[in-house]
Amino acid sequence: MGEPQLLTANGVNLCAQSFGDHRDPAVLLIGGAGCAMDYWAVDFCDQLATAGRFVIRYDLRDTGRSVDYPPGEPTYTSRDLAGDAIGVLDALGVTAGHIVGISMGGGLAQLLSLTNPDRVASLTLLSTTAIGPVGDELPGPSAALAEHFGDPPTEPKWRDNAAVIDYLVEDLRAYAGTLPADEFALRELVQTIVLRTNNIESSVKNHAMLPDDKALPVLRMSAIAAPTLIMHGTADPLFPIEHGHALARAIPDARFVALEGVGHEVPPRALWPQVIGELIRHTAAAVE
Template identity: 35%
Template sequence: MTEQLARVNGIELCHESFGDRAGRPLLLIMGLAAPMIWWDEEFCETLAARGFHVIRFDNRDAGRSTRLHGRADLAQAYLLRRSPYTLADMADDAAGLLTELGIPAAHVVGASMGGMIAQTLAIRHPSRVLSLTSIMSSTGGRFVGRPSARALPVLLTAPPKDRESYVETLMRTFRLIGSPAYPFDEARMRNRAERTYDRGLPPGGALRQLAAIMADRDRAPGLRRTKLPALVVHGARDPLVHVSGGRATARAIPGAALDIVPGMGHDLPRAVWPRVIRGIERIALDRPA
């Protein structure tokens, strides 16, 4: 299916789907400054082959979705919890997209910031979430999931404006935060970086998204009230969101399964896909559509 635009909450979200529409609906939510193509086509097609109707989309301020405006002040976000928009707004975007697509409820998978949005979706719109998979994410608690000193600049550095510099910067970033126990797939990462740049980099978008993360409150109390099958996946070697964030998420969600992947950092190496896909499928079977 080709990319399409859906009008949701006063903005447009670019989205794409894989598999039979009669399959089990599965919504994929990507992370900070990351367009939907960071959910690799092969990953999506593998899920579709297992009976899922897979939907991926660009969050607001990413890819080909609406570019917002407003200056993000990270100090105000952290200290005063003020941001141009919130994770709740982004979760409402996801719920609105499901409505526009005529999907009452879906299995939801989120990575990094996408995991935070997925958690918020489950808290704010529990009837829309059949199961939750939170990958390399955290609860928003300020003493868990904190980045290492060497990874912190990744969050605070604005992306370069020219294509070549952006590509090389993203390559260096994932060499830093990626999985030390798995080979770095240079060709795949270069292709991802080039396609990301070509699809568009909203000016200030990454900082506005980061402000939304920093302004959010601890989701653990809300997660404790959820009643749904849940899986938490986290890399044991994640330098950007410490594994304590994944452990805290699993503790907060009643009955959640926790899968700590040895040697995995803040990415999803191809070799880990079968393990993650089996986990998604397993919890989806606990709550059929």
């Protein structure tokens, strides 16, 4: 495991960390909105690396130790965030990577596959939805999550770390599935993130406020050529599982795997054997 390092990628400073042998196939992990690289647990990355993958995780803009912008004032677009992923690959000398994206990161991974197909050896999409038309009317958030959106936790004083940790833990609970929760591990993760983030208010707010990218072309899911694996929780309250099935129908030859009891979250540790096994299988097949 390498130490976290600040890279100049796509013209900005991004914090990244790698695991394993640079000569092995590269797996780039892209987090969701407001998610620092810590959501991809060190143990998870180590297990992938032990199986023969060069694993890269990084802080998106406005998360962790990467470049941050004033709260409520992001001046970058989703295309910039996708370009950052390419910039991380460039900075680490990776020609093409196996791209794994969750939630918003899954949208960025789709965008990469459509705009920079030569840099995507394979595509894995977790807990996400299509960024282009799929021809299906898809369900919205669960009633419980919709109620949470309507009555969110009271915004904390952002310089009060303890209050911010409580706020984020409460918010994350709303996205969990039906598997038993490890409250201690969740709180420990959130504490780590809060303490290492440059501007936690920007991290929480800015990805939901990105300006529209009017320069984006029309996006067709059928144009994704990378071998694609879709893993989706059966208890996802934000993007119900129909979103994953629709993606699998829209992307040619995509393979779908249901994750039993998983919500809108990085797969819990109990599911790691399944998820890591599927990732190893998928990334191996893509280079055979």
